[in-house]
Amino acid sequence: MDGVAPYVTADGRQIGGVLMDMRGITLRFGGVEAIKNISFDIREGEIRAIIGPNGAGKSSMLNVISGFYHPQDGEVWFRGEKRPPMKPYQVARLGIARTFQNIALFEGMSVLDNIMTGRLTHMKTGLLAQAIWKGKAEAEEVANREVVEKIIDFLEIQAIRKTPVGRLPYGLKKRVELARALAAEPKLLLLDEPMAGMNVEEKEDMSRFILDVNDEFGTTIALIEHDMGVVMDLSDRVVVMDYGRKIGDGTPDEVRNNQEVIDAYLGVAHE
Amino acid sequence: MSADFLYGIEVVINGLMAGVLYALVALGFVLIFKASGIFNFAQGVMALFAALTLVGIMEGQVPFAHLINAVFGTNIHHFGWQVPAILAIFMTVLVMIAFAWAVQHFVFRHLVGQEPIILFMATIGLAYFLEGVGDLMWGSSIRTLALGLPQGGSLWVEEMTSGLGGDDFYGFFIDKLDMVATLVALVLVAGLVAFAQYTKQGRAMRAVADDHQAALSVGISLSYIWVLVWSLAGIVALVAGIMWGAKSGVQFSLSLIALKALPVLMLGGFTSIPGAIVGGMIIGVGEKLFEYTIGAPYLGGATENWFAYMLALVFLVFRPQGLFGERIIERV
Amino acid sequence: MLYREAGDFKTSYQADSQTFPIAFDRWRYWAVLVIAFCVVPFFVNAYWANAILVPFLIYAIAAIGLNILTGYCGQVSLGTGGFMAVGAYACYKLMTSFPDVSIVIHIILAGGITAAVGATFGLPSLRIKGFYLAVATLAAQFFLVWMFNKVAWFYNYSASGQITAPERFVAGVAVTGPNTAPWAQYMICLVFLTVCALIARNLTRGTIGRSWMAIRDMDIAAEIIGVNPLKAKLTAFAVSSFFIGISGALFFAVYLGAVEVGEAFGIQKSFLVLFMIIIGGLGSLFGSFAGAAFLVLLPVALKVIGVDVLGWPTDLVAHLQLVIVGGLIMFFLIKEPHGLAQLWRLAKEKLRLWPFPY
Numbered sequence: 001m002d003g004v005a006p007y008v009t010a011d012g013r014q015i016g017g018v019l020m021d022m023r024g025i026t027l028r029f030g031g032v033e034a035i036k037n038i039s040f041d042i043r044e045g046e047i048r049a050i051i052g053p054n055g056a057g058k059s060s061m062l063n064v065i066s067g068f069y070h071p072q073d074g075e076v077w078f079r080g081e082k083r084p085p086m087k088p089y090q091v092a093r094l095g096i097a098r099t100f101q102n103i104a105l106f107e108g109m110s111v112l113d114n115i116m117t118g119r120l121t122h123m124k125t126g127l128l129a130q131a132i133w134k135g136k137a138e139a140e141e142v143a144n145r146e147v148v149e150k151i152i153d154f155l156e157i158q159a160i161r162k163t164p165v166g167r168l169p170y171g172l173k174k175r176v177e178l179a180r181a182l183a184a185e186p187k188l189l190l191l192d193e194p195m196a197g198m199n200v201e202e203k204e205d206m207s208r209f210i211l212d213v214n215d216e217f218g219t220t221i222a223l224i225e226h227d228m229g230v231v232m233d234l235s236d237r238v239v240v241m242d243y244g245r246k247i248g249d250g251t252p253d254e255v256r257n258n259q260e261v262i263d264a265y266l267g268v269a270h271e
Numbered sequence: 272m273s274a275d276f277l278y279g280i281e282v283v284i285n286g287l288m289a290g291v292l293y294a295l296v297a298l299g300f301v302l303i304f305k306a307s308g309i310f311n312f313a314q315g316v317m318a319l320f321a322a323l324t325l326v327g328i329m330e331g332q333v334p335f336a337h338l339i340n341a342v343f344g345t346n347i348h349h350f351g352w353q354v355p356a357i358l359a360i361f362m363t364v365l366v367m368i369a370f371a372w373a374v375q376h377f378v379f380r381h382l383v384g385q386e387p388i389i390l391f392m393a394t395i396g397l398a399y400f401l402e403g404v405g406d407l408m409w410g411s412s413i414r415t416l417a418l419g420l421p422q423g424g425s426l427w428v429e430e431m432t433s434g435l436g437g438d439d440f441y442g443f444f445i446d447k448l449d450m451v452a453t454l455v456a457l458v459l460v461a462g463l464v465a466f467a468q469y470t471k472q473g474r475a476m477r478a479v480a481d482d483h484q485a486a487l488s489v490g491i492s493l494s495y496i497w498v499l500v501w502s503l504a505g506i507v508a509l510v511a512g513i514m515w516g517a518k519s520g521v522q523f524s525l526s527l528i529a530l531k532a533l534p535v536l537m538l539g540g541f542t543s544i545p546g547a548i549v550g551g552m553i554i555g556v557g558e559k560l561f562e563y564t565i566g567a568p569y570l571g572g573a574t575e576n577w578f579a580y581m582l583a584l585v586f587l588v589f590r591p592q593g594l595f596g597e598r599i600i601e602r603v
Numbered sequence: 604m605l606y607r608e609a610g611d612f613k614t615s616y617q618a619d620s621q622t623f624p625i626a627f628d629r630w631r632y633w634a635v636l637v638i639a640f641c642v643v644p645f646f647v648n649a650y651w652a653n654a655i656l657v658p659f660l661i662y663a664i665a666a667i668g669l670n671i672l673t674g675y676c677g678q679v680s681l682g683t684g685g686f687m688a689v690g691a692y693a694c695y696k697l698m699t700s701f702p703d704v705s706i707v708i709h710i711i712l713a714g715g716i717t718a719a720v721g722a723t724f725g726l727p728s729l730r731i732k733g734f735y736l737a738v739a740t741l742a743a744q745f746f747l748v749w750m751f752n753k754v755a756w757f758y759n760y761s762a763s764g765q766i767t768a769p770e771r772f773v774a775g776v777a778v779t780g781p782n783t784a785p786w787a788q789y790m791i792c793l794v795f796l797t798v799c800a801l802i803a804r805n806l807t808r809g810t811i812g813r814s815w816m817a818i819r820d821m822d823i824a825a826e827i828i829g830v831n832p833l834k835a836k837l838t839a840f841a842v843s844s845f846f847i848g849i850s851g852a853l854f855f856a857v858y859l860g861a862v863e864v865g866e867a868f869g870i871q872k873s874f875l876v877l878f879m880i881i882i883g884g885l886g887s888l889f890g891s892f893a894g895a896a897f898l899v900l901l902p903v904a905l906k907v908i909g910v911d912v913l914g915w916p917t918d919l920v921a922h923l924q925l926v927i928v929g930g931l932i933m934f935f936l937i938k939e940p941h942g943l944a945q946l947w948r949l950a951k952e953k954l955r956l957w958p959f960p961y
Contacts, residue, residue: 089831092827092828098828100824104823105821105824106816106819106821106825113813117813120813120814120817121828121829130805130809131802131805133808138617141810145616145620146616181828310734337916338919341915341916341919381937382936387733387734388677388679388734389936391733392679392881395877395932396878396932396933396936397929399925399929400925400926401929403923403925403926407922534738571753571754573749573753576749580741580746581746583742584727588726588731591735
C-alpha cells in the first residue's frame with residue numbers, strides 16, 4: 001500500500017503517484033502546539049480522509065495545506081516540488097481548492113456569482129478590457145459560464161442558479177460551496193467536514209457527489225469528517241490525528257484495527 | 272538651559288494637557304465600544320449637545336423656542352429665570368440619561384447583531400440627527416459657558432519657573448483651565464475604574480464586554496447595561512463639553528474634537544481605558560511638538576489638522592490592534 | 604402584460620447576463636437616455652441646471668465611485684471630499700498649464716491622478732479593516748484639504764487662495780467659465796455620467812466585480828479561493844477614486860467655477876456622498892443614482908416647503924434638514940440596509956407577478 005507505484009482500486013479507479021507530500025509539519029500558536037511533526041502524503045486520484053477527535057488539529061492541517069497558516073517547521077511538497085511559503089491566493093492558483101467547516105459563501109451574491117468566483121483563477125482579462133466589456137471580457141465570461149453551468153448540472157442545482165445564497169437552506173449551501181470549489185477545476189480538493197450537520201439523506205447525496213467528482217473528473221480529494229461510517233466507505237486511505245500527533249495512517253481496515261486509534265476514540269480504561 | 276529647549280518643554284506640557292482632553296472624549300468611545308461593539312461617532316456631538324443643554328438650562332432658555340415661534344407665530348425665548356450651575360448640571364445629566372435610553376430604545380435595539388460597520392454608519396447618522404436637534408432646541412449661535420472655572424495663564428507657574436532659563440525665558444505659560452481639566456479628567460477616570468471594578472453594575476458591564484451570550488445566560492439584562500454605558504458616555508461627554516466649551520466657547524467646532532479622539536483610539540486600541548489615556552497623551556504631545564518643530568517653521572502651520580490621523584495611520588500599518596488592544600488571530 | 608419575463612427566452616449566456624433582463628426595462632432604459640440627451644437640453648433653464656440637474660449628475664458620479672469602494676468592495680471611506688479636491692485641483696493645474704488641450708482630456712487625466720492618490724491611501728487597507736480603515740481615510744481627507752490650502756503652487760499663488768476655472772470650449776461651445784449656457788453644463792456632465800455608469804456596470808458584473816464582492820462578503824474565504832486581496836482592494840480604491848476625481852473636476856470646473864478647498868471639499872462632503880449611497884443602496888448602481896437624486900432634491904424640497912410656503916427662517920429649515928437626514932440614515936440602516944434600490948427591486952418583483960402573486 002505504501003509503495004509509489006500506480007495501482008487500480010477495486011472499483012476500477014486509477015491511483016497515481018504522490019501529489020502532495022507533507023513532511024514533518026509542526027505548527028504552533030504561541031506556546032500551543034497544534035500540529036506536532038506530522039508527515040503524510042496524498043496520492044493522485046485517491047480520496048484521503050483526515051480524522052480525529054475535536055481539537056486534534058485537523059482543520060489546522062487543512063489550513064496549512066491551503067496556505068492560511070504557515071508551519072514553523074516542515075516542508076510541503078506539491079507535484080514533486082517543494083512549495084515555498086505562499087499566500088493563500090497563490091496556493092489557489094496552484095490548483096488547490098477547498099470548502100470550509102462553517103460555510104464561507106459570499107452571502108451578498110447569487111449562487112451563480114458565487115460559483116463564478118471559483119473561476120477567478122482561470123480568468124485573465126485586464127481592467128481596461130473589462131471596462132469595455134464587449135469583446136474579450138464578454139467572451140471570457142461566456143466561456144467560463146459554460147464550465148460553471150456544467151458543474152451546476154452535475155450537482156443538480158439548476159433551479160437555484162439566480163437565488164441569493166443567503167436564502168438557501170443549509171444543505172444546499174454546502175452543495176453550492178462544493179460547486180464553487182469544483183469550478184476551479186482543482187488538482188487537489190480539500191473538504192472540511194462536508195457532511196457536518198446534515199441528515200441521513202443529505203449525507204447520502206453528498207457522499208454520492210464526492211464519489212462522482214473523484215470518479216468522473218479524477219479529482220484528488222482530502223477530506224475531514226466525523227461520521228466514521230462515511231469515512232470508512234468513502235476513503236482509500238485515512239490519517240488519524242489526536243492532540244496534534246499522527247496516531248494512525250493506512251486503509252480504513254488497518255486504521256479500524258489500530259489499538260491507538262481505538263484508544264483515542266473510545267478512551268482508555270483507567271486502572 | 273537654552274530658551275528654545277525650555278519652550279519645547281512648555282509645548283510638551285501643553286500638549287499633555289490637550290491630550291488629557293482628547294483622552295476624555297476617547298474614554299466615552301471606549302465605554303460604549305467595550306460593552307456593545309458600537310463605534311460611536313456621535314461622541315463629539317454628544318459633548319456639544321451636553322454643553323448646549325447645560326448653557327440653555329442655566330440661562331433659562333425655552334427648548335425648541337425657534338421652532339415653536341415659527342410654527343405658532345409666537346415670540347418666546349426665555350423662561351426668565353437663571354438656574355444655578357449645580358442644579359443645571361444635574362438636569363443635564365438627566366437629559367443625557369434620557370438620551371441614552373432613547374438611543375438604545377429607538378435605534379440600537381433594532382440593530383443588534385448587525386455588522387460593526389453598519390453600526391458605525393448608524394452613529395454617523397445619529398451625529399447628524401443630534402446636531403440638528405441640538406440646534407433646534409437651543410439655537411446655533413456661539414455660547415459662552417460661565418461656570419466660573421479659572422481662566423488664563425497661571426502666574427504662579429510662570430513665576431516659579433522663570434528662573435530656569437536665561438534672560439529671554441519668562442517661565443512656562445500654562446492655562447489654569449487646562450490644569451483644572453487635567454485634574455477633573457483624572458478624577459473621572461479613577462471614578463470610572465472604581466465603578467467598573469467594585470460595583471455590581473460595573474461587574475455586569477465587564478461581563479457584557481467580555482461575552483454577550485454568557486452575560487445573558489447569567490441573567491444580566493443587555494439593554495439595561497447598554498443604557499447604562501450610553502448614560503456614562505453621556506456624562507463623560509458632558510464633562511468634556513464643559514472643559515472644551517469653557518476653553519473655546521460652545522459651538523459647532525466642539526463636535527470636531529470627537530474626530531481628534533479617533534486617532535487617539537486607534538493608537539490606544541478601542542477596548543483599553545489606559546490605552547485611551549496614553550493614546551491621548553501621545554497625540555496631544557505629538558501634534559504640538561510636530562507643529563512647533565516642523566509644522567510652523569517649514570510647512571506653513573496648521574498641521575494639527577491632520578498630524579494625529581497620519582500618526583495613527585502609520586502606526587496602525589505596523590500594529591493593527593493598537594498599543595493595548597488584543598491581537599486578533601484569524602480563523603476560518 | 605407589460606412587465607413579464609414570460610415569452611422572453613434567453614438563448615445565450617450573453618442574453619442571460621445582460622443588464623436589464625426584462626424587455627420592458629430595456630425599453631425604459633433607452634427612453635430615459637433619449638429624454639436625457641434629446642429632450643431635456645432644450646428645456647433646461649439656469650435654475651433647474653444649478654439647483655438640481657447638474658449637482659445631481661455630478662454627485663451621481665461621486666456616489667458611483669464611493670459605491671464601488673464601499674458598496675461593492677466593503678471598504679468604508681470618509682475621504683471622498685479629499686479625493687474630489689484632488690480631482691478639482693488636478694483639473695485646475697492641467698487647465699492652466701496646458702490651455703490648448705481639450706478640457707475633456709483634462710478631466711479624464713484628473714480622474715487618473717486621483718486614482719493614483721486614492722490607491723496610495725488605499726495601501727493601508729491591507730492591514731487595517733472596518734472602521735479602523737474608515738478612520739484612516741480621515742487622514743486622507745484632512746491632509747489633502749490642508750495641503751491644497753497651504754501649498755500655494757496648487758492654486759497658482761492666487762491671493763485669495765481660491766481656484767477659478769478659465770473659459771474652455773468643447774466643439775466650440777463654452778463648458779466652463781462665466782459664459783457657459785445651462786444646457787452645456789448639463790450636457791458635459793451627462794456625457795461623463797453616462798460613460799462612468801457604463802464602465803461601472805461593466806466592471807461590477809465581471810471578474811473584477813466578483814473579486815470585490817468576495818472581499819466584501821468574506822475576505823479570508825475570498826483569499827483562499829484565489830482572490831489577491833492587494834489587487835482587489837487597490838483596484839477598488841483606484842477605480843473608485845477615478846470616478847470621484849472626475850466628479851470633483853466637474854464640480855469645480857463646470858458647476859461652481861471657483862472653489863475654496865475647505866468649503867467645497869470638507870469632511871461634510873465625504874459624509875454627504877456616504878449618505879447618498881446608504882440611502883440609495885449599498886452595492887447598487889441604481890442606488891447611487893437614487894441616493895444622489897434624493898439628497899440633492901431634499902434640501903430643495905425642504906426650502907420650497909419650509910421657507911417659501913411656510914415662511915420659516917432659513918436656518919431653522921437647515922437644522923431640520925440635519926435632523927431629517929440623520930434620522931433617515933438610521934431609519935434606512937434599521938429597516939432597509941439596501942436602501943431605495945431594494946425598495947425599487949421589491950416593487951419590481953411584485954409587479955412581475957402581479958396580479959397573481961402566488
